[in-house]
C-alpha cells in the first residue's frame with residue numbers, strides 16, 4: 676500500500692450483488708484527492724444519457740491522501756454522483772469520522788452502481804464487505820439508523836453514512852448524514868442513495884495509514900495548526916460557548932474580513948437574533964476528526980439523546 680492511501684477502490688453493484696476491489700493507483704497518479712477520483716470516475720462511467728435516478732448512475736464516497744492523518748481538518752468525505760438537482764456533476768462533502776474509518780479499512784473510495792430491489796445497507800469491516808437487508812431501517816431518521824446499525828453489528832466504533840425518510844422518498848435535495856449533525860446537503864446525493872435503495876454504508880477499519888516520515892509529518896501538522904489558529908473565529912457562525920454574538924457578525928460579507936471594526940456595535944444590539952440565541956448554550960463543544968475549529972455545540976437532550984447545533 677502506498678503511503679497516505681488506503682490502497683483500494685471498493686466497487687459495489689447493487690443490481691448484481693457483485694463486490695470487487697481495484698487498485699487506487701489506477702487513478703491516484705493523475706487525479707489528486709477525493710474530488711479528483713470522483714470527477715474522473717463520473718466522467719468515465721456516466722454520460723449525458725445517464726438518468727441521475729436510474730441504476731446506471733454511480734455514487735462515490737471518496738477520501739483524499741490526507742484523510743485520517745494528523746493534518747488538521749482531514750476528517751471529511753466527498754460524495755459525488757450525477758445530480759438529480761442539476762443534471763450534471765453533483766458533489767457534496769461532510770466531516771465526522773466516516774472518511775478516516777474508510778481509509779483505515781483500506782479503501783480510498785466506495786463506488787456504488789446499480790439499484791437494489793429492496794432496502795439494503797453496505798457493511799465494511801476491513802476486507803469483509805457485505806450487502807445487508809435494511810428493511811428494518813426504513814423510515815428511521817439518521818440518528819436512529821446509525822444507532823440501529825451499531826447495535827446490530829455489535830460494534831460502537833462503527834461509522835455510518837446514511838439517509839433518512841427524505842432520501843428514502845427521493846425528495847430532490849435529500850442529504851446524506853453521519854454522526855451528530857454532519858450533513859452532505861448539496862446536489863441531492865441522498866436522493867441518489869434513495870434511488871438505489873441504499874439506506875446506509877457502515878464502516879470499521881483497523882489498518883491505520885502509513886507515512887514515509889511520521890516525525891517530520893507531525894512537525895508540519897503542528898505548524899499548520901499554529902497557522903490556522905488566528906483564522907479559527909472565521910469558522911464559527913455563532914459564538915454560543917461565549918454566549919456572545921460578535922463572531923457570527925464576521926460571517927456577514929461572505930467572510931471578507933477576519934476583523935470587522937463595527938462588530939462591537941452589534942453586541943446586544945441585534946435584538947431579534949440575540950434574544951433568540953442568548954440562552955442557547957450546549958453542555959460542551961464538539962467537532963469532527965482532527966479539526967480544531969470544533970464548531971458544534973453539544974446537547975444531551977433528556978428525551979432525544981445527544982444532539983448538536985452548528
Ligand code: SF4
Pocket residue numbers: 748770771910961962963966967968969970971
Ligand atoms: S468541526 Fe466544524 S469546521 Fe471542523 S470539519 Fe467539522 S464541520 Fe467543519
